[in-house]
Amino acid sequence: MDSELKKALINKTQNQKSPDFDAAFFEKLEKVKNRPKVFSGWLTWAISGCATLCVLFIAVTSYNTPVKRTFNHSEYINSAIEIQNSLNEDVSVDDLDLTSKEYDEI
Amino acid sequence: MKMPLTDNQLMQMFADHDDDVAFERLYHKYKDALIRFSYGYTFNQARAEEIAHDTFLKVYRYKKKYDPEKTFRTWLWTICKNTNLDALDKNPVRREESLDQIHLDIVDVDEDALTKLISVATKEEIAEVINTLPLSQREALNLWMNDDLSFDEIGTILEKSPQACKNLVHRAKVILKTKLGGPRGQ
Structure with missing residues (x-):
């Protein structure tokens, strides 16, 4: 009969179990129960997801792609003239005359 | 006379109401069979016991995934089989295969x-x-x-x-x- 054969097989294949099998299991079970559940709630996932999106958004929008600078010749000349004019503002017309005594000493 | 609870009912009690007593009843009912089954994969009593432990821990952790439409036994044995196969992938055990079958x-x-x-x-x-x-x-x-x-x-x-x-x-x-x-x- 099927059941007799099964019983015979079970009887002959049963190994001696460790004496602390149950104790070891319930110890592992306690660790699983006491494990901190950081991401167990939907609210935690929602808040952390939003925070991640905010950080990504700031990182993406703050990034400026470097722009190739071109040399503007006319702008350079105009700037140089402005600088020269501002330097000459405090200098009188007489001072500009190179034939005056001050310069004869050379 | 009160009918004893079926495995499916015990598992549902555990899944829906965190009834640890129901879980323990299932554990004590199937632990020896799972060890014997796992021994068929591992040929090592200590590893077989460890895999039996892992199987029950998975049942505990994933209780919400239990589908009441299916029998608890097929779910449990499937978890045990998969746990054994995962362990075999990591620690293959070679045995002679019968050639005269x-x-x-x-x-x-x-x-x-x-x-x-x-x-x-x-x-x-x-x-x-x-x-x-x-x-x-x-x-x-x-x-x-x-x-x-x-x-x-x-x-x-x-x-x-x-x-x-x-x-x-x-x-x-x-x-x-x-x-x-x-x-x-x-």
């Missing part, structure tokens, strides 16, 4: 005679024969003998057709009878 398929099995042979043989002799069966036959035989599973349920667990599982169990029995028969048996 092809011509055994036509042999019929007298189950009474086989039962007698098993009763007479030692544990070591039976272990030696079972352990050299191909994995697929060992799996099917272990499930068949360790629980009152139908071949439909065994097929669901092993992802094979019920007829294929029946054939696997039959071949395992034939090999057992042939190898245990020897000079002592018929």
Whole structure:
């Protein structure tokens, strides 16, 4: 009969179990129960997801792609003239005359 | 008279209401069978016990994933089988495969005679024969003998057709009878 054969097989294949099998299991079970559940709630996932999106958004929008600078010749000349004019503002017309005594000493 | 709770009912109580008593009842009912089944994969008692532990821990952790439409037993055995296969991937165990099984398929099995042979043989002799069966036959035989599973349920667990599982169990029995028969048996 099927059941007799099964019983015979079970009887002959049963190994001696460790004496602390149950104790070891319930110890592992306690660790699983006491494990901190950081991401167990939907609210935690929602808040952390939003925070991640905010950080990504700031990182993406703050990034400026470097722009190739071109040399503007006319702008350079105009700037140089402005600088020269501002330097000459405090200098009188007489001072500009190179034939005056001050310069004869050379 | 109050009817005892079925495994499905116990599992639902545990899943829906965190009833640890229901979980413990299931644990005590199936622990020995899971160890025997796992031994068929690992050939190591300590590892088999560890895998039995891991199986129950998975049942505990994933209780919400239990589908009440399916039987608890098929769910439990499927978890155990997959846990064993994962462990095998990490720590492969090599065993000789029986090469003389092809011509055994036509042999019929007298189950009474086989039962007698098993009763007479030692544990070591039976272990030696079972352990050299191909994995697929060992799996099917272990499930068949360790629980009152139908071949439909065994097929669901092993992802094979019920007829294929029946054939696997039959071949395992034939090999057992042939190898245990020897000079002592018929």
